[in-house]
């Protein structure tokens with residue numbers, strides 16, 4: 001039986017506790033993306049009393065909008081960033097080992113065409129080094145015939161073959177949720193829809209934050225021995241209270257989601273865009289085919305969810321139309337889109353966005369430790385750097401422990417005969433996967449048509465994962481809103497039953513949640529408005 005202290009669903013209790021303002025925490029972490037979650041995990045394991053606050057929903061920021069690749073980043077070797085690549089491939093292997101089913105190995109084909117540089121031999125050397133850094137040997141050359149078989153309809157003109165290697169793929173929002181679950185089970189506390197409005201300072205030192213409850217509107221002063229801002233693209237905001245420097249260059253990246261049947265790809269394919277020679281990935285994800293990403297300065301504000309622009313839709317369709325001319329893929333095929341804002345630490349010079357380094361930075365200003373930049377993949381190492389900066393070196397002492405507790409259940413112990421699905425559930429929920437079956441209503445453990453999600457996951461999330469709005473459930477606890485046509489509108493009747501039973505929503509609340517969700521989906525997860 002789950003108690004309040006080991007569940008994310010303790011908003012009301014935790015808020016009441018904070019409003020009393022009696023406690024001084026060892027550590028307050030601002031930001032509920034992968035870095036904040038990683039910091040909470042590491043802090044809780046060290047026995048620190050740690051609280052994480054997130055202004056919207058957990059993973060609402062960039063950590064639910066990435067390309068979902070837990071990868072070394074081949075391009076970083078090419079740009080000479082060997083340390084970043086080495087750290088990333090090692091973390092990748094570690095996560096793969098710790099959470100199979102959540103992080104899965106995926107093949108990547110990099111097409112080689114006549115006149116293209118680097119060619120087969122340089123690439124093979126690069127991949128040999130890439131594999132060597134990770135301690136694996138998966139790369140090989142792939143013939144043009146094999147490419148033709150694997151990627152039906154791929155443009156044959158100038159195609160010589162491809163180089164093959166492996167990286168991994170995940171569900172980024174579920175990765176954040178699983179890390180949070182581990183952190184909370186180790187004693188950490190986490191609160192969504194709670195914004196750190198400003199810093200509290202005494203004698204010139206930061207010693208807490210003023211919180212605003214986005215649900216009830218109340219405020220609370222929360223005091224702490226250390227404050228870490230893991231606010232990603234938003235990092236300049238809190239930091240500017242103690243240091244006027246602006247370091248974050250927000251760069252937007254967008255993706256298209258297509259029905260798998262329109263462009264069936266067995267593994268990821270890397271294509272060079274004809275306009276600027278940037279690599280664009282086409283990869284299978286959650287029963288769909290995803291195409292991305294773009295990379296441009298994000299002109300929009302950071303308070304609204306980012307959305308794809310017309311130019312980005314055209315840019316991504318152009319590479320598909322060029323490389324798969326017979327498929328004639330157009331706007332009418334698009335199931336959904338998503339956009340994210342990379343928290344890139346801007347260089348002094350104004351460079352081409354794609355040439356900016358993707359490393360992280362940690363700053364300590366009057367006791368406020370800010371961490372930003374980096375990658376999903378290296379979240380554990382980034383979290384350790386932030387904790388070291390905030391709390392001193394002892395962090396290093398337990399730097400090698402698992403992020404995820406070992407799962408003790410075997411796939412066969414779940415009520416399903418589908419072993420790979422059982423593995424997926426164990427990767428996402430750990431030993432708590434069993435509870436999905438225990439609480440499910442009739443038919444709720446059957447995968448929803450065309451997806452690997454089931455309604456029992458929605459019920460479990462509603463009960464245990466601090467779901468406040470319908471979009472939390474459809475866009476982050478599950479990804480049904482991104483992978484099922486029309487934002488999964490057809491599933492709303494079943495979800496209504498679950499939300500009424502688990503969240504106590506009445507008809508009026510349900511109607512307003514549906515209106516909010518569909519408006520948000522049309523505006524930020526579909527096509528620019530004239531198409532919609």
Ligand SMILES: Cc1cc2nc3c(=O)[nH]c(=O)nc-3n(C[C@H](O)[C@H](O)[C@H](O)COP(=O)(O)OP(=O)(O)OC[C@H]3O[C@@H](n4cnc5c(N)ncnc54)[C@H](O)[C@@H]3O)c2cc1C
Pocket residue numbers: 030031032033034035036053054055056057058059060061062063064065066067068069070071194195196197230231232233234238251252253254293339340341342343372373374375376377378
């Ligand atoms: C298009 C794209 C593709 C990418 N692909 C990959 C990839 O394939 N692999 C990879 O490793 N990396 C990838 N990345 C990078 C990766 O997604 C990010 O580096 C990572 O998600 C950043 O995590 P974060 O926790 O720092 O930021 P976020 O996830 O943005 O979390 C910061 C959180 O802080 C919250 N916040 C801000 N201000 C406040 C406040 N005052 N009070 C409370 N909360 C606040 C925000 O709401 C937000 O949720 C990609 C990024 C983009 C944009």
